[in-house]
Amino acid sequence: MRPARAPSIALSSVERSFTSGAITARVLKGITLEIWPGEMTLIVGPSGSGKSTLLAIASGLMRPSAGRVVTLGVDLGCLDDRAMDRFRLEHCGFVFQGFNLFVALTALEQVVYPLQFSTRRGSAADLGARRALEVVGLADKTHLYPQELSGGEKQRVAVARAIAKDPGLLFADEPTSALDRENGSRIARMLHTLAHDRDATVLCVSHDQRLIDHADRVIRIEDGLITADERHAPAAPLAGGPRSLLETAP
Numbered sequence: 001m002r003p004a005r006a007p008s009i010a011l012s013s014v015e016r017s018f019t020s021g022a023i024t025a026r027v028l029k030g031i032t033l034e035i036w037p038g039e040m041t042l043i044v045g046p047s048g049s050g051k052s053t054l055l056a057i058a059s060g061l062m063r064p065s066a067g068r069v070v071t072l073g074v075d076l077g078c079l080d081d082r083a084m085d086r087f088r089l090e091h092c093g094f095v096f097q098g099f100n101l102f103v104a105l106t107a108l109e110q111v112v113y114p115l116q117f118s119t120r121r122g123s124a125a126d127l128g129a130r131r132a133l134e135v136v137g138l139a140d141k142t143h144l145y146p147q148e149l150s151g152g153e154k155q156r157v158a159v160a161r162a163i164a165k166d167p168g169l170l171f172a173d174e175p176t177s178a179l180d181r182e183n184g185s186r187i188a189r190m191l192h193t194l195a196h197d198r199d200a201t202v203l204c205v206s207h208d209q210r211l212i213d214h215a216d217r218v219i220r221i222e223d224g225l226i227t228a229d230e231r232h233a234p235a236a237p238l239a240g241g242p243r244s245l246l247e248t249a250p
């Protein structure tokens with residue numbers, strides 16, 4: 001059952017095309033979708049089906065070719081680039097596929113600096129960053145640079161950076177792809193907790209069963225269209241429910 005309140009993100013007839021030379025590829029072909037706060041929503045689907053494009057449009061990182069995106073009651077199409085940047089800074093946390101860490105910053109600095117640009121200053125930013133790194137299991141690696149961290153540790157720094165400012169909206173593209181069993185499950189639980197305890201909107205692209213097991217809702221995209229949209233009880237997927245969506249993925 002859907003929560004009885006306003007969606008945090010509403011996409012109406014969203015389309016996105018990319019043109020290269022004489023060829024235009026229609027990647028999203030008319031997506032209408034509501035995403036709710038207090039839930040962890042997962043987008044699954046075959047490679048190239050448009051999942052990351054959908055995430056980028058829902059988060060305001062990319063503009064749609066057609067259609068409308070209303071996030072937290074704001075029509076993103078009405079924001080210029082500067083206002084869009086401010087909106088994202090204020091409300092959004094991101095975990096990107098490539099982690100996007102700065103080579104010259106320690107793990108702690110990667111998390112502290114963005115915090116200082118948003119809500120917190122000085123020791124509050126430092127404390128918040130340390131707490132976030134502790135939550136992802138990196139309390140003893142705060143002084144290390146990206147080149148001194150494993151792939152999974154870098155990914156956890158990226159997750160810590162995204163959660164540190166306690167965002168109302170968290171967008172994550174394959175946030176557990178580099179993680180072992182224990183750390184993958186830890187991040188999945190944490191994202192679920194962020195949605196449920198902090199009433200955040202958590203929207204992830206992933207094929208990871210650990211995330212699917214913790215998701216409230218799983219949306220499947222194929223060839224730019226939604227082909228399935230199912231809810232399930234977190235950590236207790238129903239037979240034939242969202243788990244089966246994954247089994248048909250490549």
Ligand SMILES: Nc1ncnc2c1ncn2[C@@H]1O[C@H](COP(=O)(O)OP(=O)(O)OP(=O)(O)O)[C@@H](O)[C@H]1O
Nearest residue numbers: 018019020027045046047048049050051052053054
């Ligand atoms: N900036 C771009 N310019 C041109 N084509 C693009 C661009 N971004 C995405 N595409 C194309 O759009 C299609 C969908 O890409 P997208 O990254 O959304 O897929 P995906 O479902 O997330 O795939 P994967 O699971 O492999 O990451 C792909 O065919 C890709 O080549």
